[in-house]
Amino acid sequence: MVLRGCLENALYGLYVAGNTNRQDIWLRRHEDDASRRRMQDEFKVRKVMNHLQSVDATSQRVAQELYDRTIDYGAHPNERSVTTQVKTQRDGSRVHFTANYLICGDLAHEFCLRSAAQVGICCLDVFHNVWRDRYRILGLDARLHQVRQGF
Numbered sequence: 001m002v003l004r005g006c007l008e009n010a011l012y013g014l015y016v017a018g019n020t021n022r023q024d025i026w027l028r029r030h031e032d033d034a035s036r037r038r039m040q041d042e043f044k045v046r047k048v049m050n051h052l053q054s055v056d057a058t059s060q061r062v063a064q065e066l067y068d069r070t071i072d073y074g075a076h077p078n079e080r081s082v083t084t085q086v087k088t089q090r091d092g093s094r095v096h097f098t099a100n101y102l103i104c105g106d107l108a109h110e111f112c113l114r115s116a117a118q119v120g121i122c123c124l125d126v127f128h129n130v131w132r133d134r135y136r137i138l139g140l141d142a143r144l145h146q147v148r149q150g151f
Contacts, residue, residue, distance in 0.1 A: 003119045004070035007063060010123035011048040014055065017130040052126060059125045066119050073115075121147055 016022045022042065029039035045067070053060040085108070089096045124144055128135050135141040 001070070001074060003116060004067065006119050006123055007067050007070065008045065008048075010126040011045070011052060011063065012043060014126050014130055015043070015048045015051050052129075055129050056125070059122065059129070062118075062122050063126065066115070066122055069115060070119075 012026070016026055025035075025039050025042050028035050030036070049060060049064060049067075052063060086097055086099045089098070121144070124140075125148075128141065128144065132141075135144070
């Protein structure tokens, strides 16, 4: 759920960057029910993903894959968010269900850490589209390219 929130916040940041109308909709969302509905309609994930697609198609493909992964593995209750963590063991007519909450060193743990790093890199990629000059001046564009190589 946290990784999904990181992706959404980066997408929203890009979506409002340089667009005072969208900034106004975002900031006025608590004024009344109509404003809240307007914000909810304007900031749908599909809309912000489409915006990223128009700005940076490569980052959008990565963001979409990662976003779908966060949904599949826990950002919403679903089969994979449960079954990947639960082990079953049959004992005659009985079935025992166990789940480890703090797992270190197995494939699920590695997958989680890798996904967290990938989401971080993706969010930096999204914001690169907002602050290209600043990234270049600080050398972040080159460093981001290097970091991306392993993921």
